[in-house]
Amino acid sequence: MTAITQIRRNDQPIYLDYQATTPLDPRVLEAMMPYFTYKFGNAHSRSHSYGWEAEEGVEKARAQVAKLIGADEKEVIYTSGATESNNLAIKGVADFYKDRRNHVVTTVTEHKCVLDTCRHLEQEGFTVTYLPVQQNGLVDLDVLRAAVTDKTVVVSIMAVNNEIGVIQPLAEIGKICREKGAFFHTDAAQAAGKIPLDVEAMNIDLMSISGHKIYGPKGIGALYVRRKPRVRLAAMIHGGGQERGFRSGTLPTPLCVGLGEAAEICMKEMDAEAVRLTKLRDRMLKGLNAKLPEIYVNGDLEHRIPGNLNISFAHVEGESLMMGIKNLSVSSGSACTSASLEPSYVLRALGVEEEMAHTSLRIGLGRFTTEHEVDTAVDELVHHVTKLREMSPLWEMSQEGIDIKSIEWAAH
Amino acid sequence: MTYSAKLIDHYENPRNIGSLDKSAEDVGTGLVGAPACGDVMKLQIKVGADGLIEDAKFKTFGCGSAIASSSLVTEWVKGKTIDEAETIKNTDIARHLALPPVKIHCSVLAEDAIKAAIADYRAKASKKDESREAAE
Numbered sequence: 073m074t075a076i077t078q079i080r081r082n083d084q085p086i087y088l089d090y091q092a093t094t095p096l097d098p099r100v101l102e103a104m105m106p107y108f109t110y111k112f113g114n115a116h117s118r119s120h121s122y123g124w125e126a127e128e129g130v131e132k133a134r135a136q137v138a139k140l141i142g143a144d145e146k147e148v149i150y151t152s153g154a155t156e157s158n159n160l161a162i163k164g165v166a167d168f169y170k171d172r173r174n175h176v177v178t179t180v181t182e183h184k185c186v187l188d189t190c191r192h193l194e195q196e197g198f199t200v201t202y203l204p205v206q207q208n209g210l211v212d213l214d215v216l217r218a219a220v221t222d223k224t225v226v227v228s229i230m231a232v233n234n235e236i237g238v239i240q241p242l243a244e245i246g247k248i249c250r251e252k253g254a255f256f257h258t259d260a261a262q263a264a265g266k267i268p269l270d271v272e273a274m275n276i277d278l279m280s281i282s283g284h285k286i287y288g289p290k291g292i293g294a295l296y297v298r299r300k301p302r303v304r305l306a307a308m309i310h311g312g313g314q315e316r317g318f319r320s321g322t323l324p325t326p327l328c329v330g331l332g333e334a335a336e337i338c339m340k341e342m343d344a345e346a347v348r349l350t351k352l353r354d355r356m357l358k359g360l361n362a363k364l365p366e367i368y369v370n371g372d373l374e375h376r377i378p379g380n381l382n383i384s385f386a387h388v389e390g391e392s393l394m395m396g397i398k399n400l401s402v403s404s405g406s407a408c409t410s411a412s413l414e415p416s417y418v419l420r421a422l423g424v425e426e427e428m429a430h431t432s433l434r435i436g437l438g439r440f441t442t443e444h445e446v447d448t449a450v451d452e453l454v455h456h457v458t459k460l461r462e463m464s465p466l467w468e469m470s471q472e473g474i475d476i477k478s479i480e481w482a483a484h
Numbered sequence: 485m486t487y488s489a490k491l492i493d494h495y496e497n498p499r500n501i502g503s504l505d506k507s508a509e510d511v512g513t514g515l516v517g518a519p520a521c522g523d524v525m526k527l528q529i530k531v532g533a534d535g536l537i538e539d540a541k542f543k544t545f546g547c548g549s550a551i552a553s554s555s556l557v558t559e560w561v562k563g564k565t566i567d568e569a570e571t572i573k574n575t576d577i578a579r580h581l582a583l584p585p586v587k588i589h590c591s592v593l594a595e596d597a598i599k600a601a602i603a604d605y606r607a608k609a610s611k612k613d614e615s616r617e618a619a620e
Contacts, residue, residue: 125583389522391547395495406522408549415522427519463501463551465526465543466519481518 085401086445088363090379090438091234091262092315092403096330097439104289107326115323116314126325128191130425132333137294141260141279142270148301149315151182151329153293155185157280158228160295161257161319162189164305165226165278169278173225177254178209179203180421182230186259191227199223207423208372209238217248222252226278230274231263235405235418235434236371239267239379246275255303261293265338266346266377271296277303281335283327288334292327295319345439349378352437352446356381357412359450364457366470370405370419370432381435382419384428385453387467388460393433396456400449405432427466427476487548490581494552498583499559502541504528509612512566512605514597522546523590525554527597529561529569538570542597543596551589553577554592566602 078096080087087095097258107129115130117123131145140146151157166176170343180202190200192409201219205211211229220227227249232239239389242258246303257278260269264279265286271279295301297318311320338345360367382405385393388404405416406429415429424432437446462469466476487495494554495566503526517523523546530539540558544551556577561569577583604619 116609132534357517387545389546392551393491395548425520427522430522431518453528463498463543465524465546466514466545468526468543476519479515481520481524 073451077095084448085399088402088435088445090436090447091237091285091434091440092436093284093290094287094438095440096284096289097334098335100288100330100333101338103328104152106271107281107329108157111325111331113325114314115325115328122372129325130323130328131326133330133335136332136336136339137229137281138296140264140269140339141276141281141296142272142297144299146316147271147296149297150293150316150323150331151293151295151319152291152402153284154183154259154280155293157282157293157295158183158185158257158259159189159326160305161280161297162186162228162463163193163228163308164318165257165303166193166196166253167306168304169225169283169457170198173254174198174432175223175225176200176222177203177207177216177229178223179221179225179229181205181209181233181235181418182228183234183259183292185231185260186228205421206377209216209236209422210371210372210375211240211245213241213244216245217252218250220252220254220433221307224251224252224255226255228257228259231260231269231279233375233418234262234268235416236382236422237262237377238371239263239375239377241375242269242274242276246317249313251276262377264392265335265342266379268342271298281331282329283334286334286338289327292324292331296341312467346378349441351435352376352441352443353381355443356435356437356450359447363454367457368428370422370424379437379441381437382432384424384432385457386428386431386459387464387470388431390430392460393431393453393456396460397452400452402436405434406430456470485584487584489550491552491581491583494555494581495548498542498551498555500539500541500544500555501543501563503541503543504530504541510605512601512608514600514604515600516596516600517546517593519545522548523593525550525597527554527582527601527607528565528575529598529601530618531566535565537564537566546590546593547587549581549583549590550593551606552581553583553595556580557594557598561598565606568600569598572598575578584591 113122115126159325179295257275263284281294283292296312370382390404527595532538557572575592
């Protein structure tokens with residue numbers, strides 16, 4: 073296996089946004105190539121070798137995905153991505169069991185595609201409980217236990233948060249769900265391939281996985297659907313009855329193969345990669361802390377995937393910082409970068425003040441991040457945060473000992 | 485978001501960053517915006533004996549458009565009378581920097597900042613006049 077040290081071209085900025093997406097691993101591309109070309113058959117064709125060959129590819133990949141999460145291959149169905157998986161899981165069980173149960177439990181820090189799905193269910197007449205999270209971003213298990221009733225059909229709680237990288241206590245949540253007879257769905261788009269997941273040990277009934285978050289292709293994902301005890305879903309896409317009838321449509325063979333290969337590489341390299349990324353993350357944080365006062369990590373640092381940092385740089389607005397660090401590709405929790413002009417709802421849910429949410433950056437490290445890139449990023453961040461603080465009236469006030477909260481600001 | 489060359493220039497090379505003595509009689513200070521909204525501008529003018537604005541300084545917490553808007557305004561007000569400076573419109577700022585629609589509020593804030601600085605200067609001047617009259 074060739075070691076890949078760099079995936080970007082030298083004229084491209086340093087990519088530090090691995091929670092948004094990841095580059096396709098060249099090894100994954102290699103595995104996919106035959107299925108774009110001579111192995112082009114329809115995996116559902118039963119009458120010739122083209123079909124059999126394609127089927128072999130998608131089934132091998134299904135087993136690779138299943139193995140990553142401790143599932144049986146028959147329990148994995150392909151979708152177009154985690155958004156579709158989340159929609160199918162939540163709407164699918166809610167719809168199927170609606171005569172008996174009409175309550176859904178989730179958290180306020182879920183990805184928009186879970187929250188929006190839940191909003192949709194509310195319009196359909198379901199009751200949804202949106203659980204708060206603690207200051208560290210983790211759900212309070214006592215609060216969860218109290219929220220789940222004998223009417224709860226599904227509890228949907230993400231494994232790892234996309235903005236702050238915190239890992240929810242999945243095994244404990246699964247236990248509570250099992251005791252109460254509710255299904256446990258977890259959006260594992262940010263978790264799969266990064267932390268060990270075991271659907272048996274964690275009592276997970278439904279799990280969403282995304283291809284492009286694990287160095288696989290975009291446009292493919294998977295949904296784990298438990299068979300024992302059996303979870304039933306109402307399908308959203310009807311047709312030829314592929315994927316156990318849960319998701320009709322011809323499978324995109326190259327993408328399925330890519331997802332499988334990506335899952336296998338993650339599984340093999342997970343432990344070593346976690347150690348490497350933790351070292352890089354610590355190096356970055358240490359470097360920043362050494363030169364910048366008043367920076368704060370949002371979300372629990374302990375229960376967190378190694379490749380994520382979310383930092384508030386007090387008194388420096390996030391978008392202006394991103395304009396400065398042109399050689400770094402990161403994302404911001406500031407209002408100014410979003411269409412809604414609202415600062416990050418995830419940070420707000422942790423109790424991060426609005427003014428601090430505006431100063432946050434999400435820095436995502438991953439498979440192709442190097443020590444040199446981390447050092448360059450630290451230098452650029454230090455330079456621009458310092459420069460912007462020199463022109464920040466809030467920094468000036470805080471240096472003069474003025475409490476910014478004591479001023480009556482006019483909201484605009 | 486793609487920004488105009490003028491905006492980027494003001495962001496990268498901001499003019500007139502700094503602070504003037506806010507307790508000085510010939511200095512007017514405007515502080516507008518709110519940290520929770522992600523924009524705070526402090527704009528100061530120093531008015532000479534001839535009634536012309538001889539210096540202007542700013543500090544801004546906010547996005548690149550907010551920084552550029554306040555930088556531009558400090559350039560524009562220098563050498564003007566306060567009455568002239570008061571006529572600066574947010575639309576002029578927005579047009580000059582080619583602000584995208586979602587950033588128009590930055591130019592509004594810059595207009596507010598200069599108006600607030602002028603109001604502060606006028607309040608100080610009239611207080612000075614009153615105390616002078618009282619002394620006579």
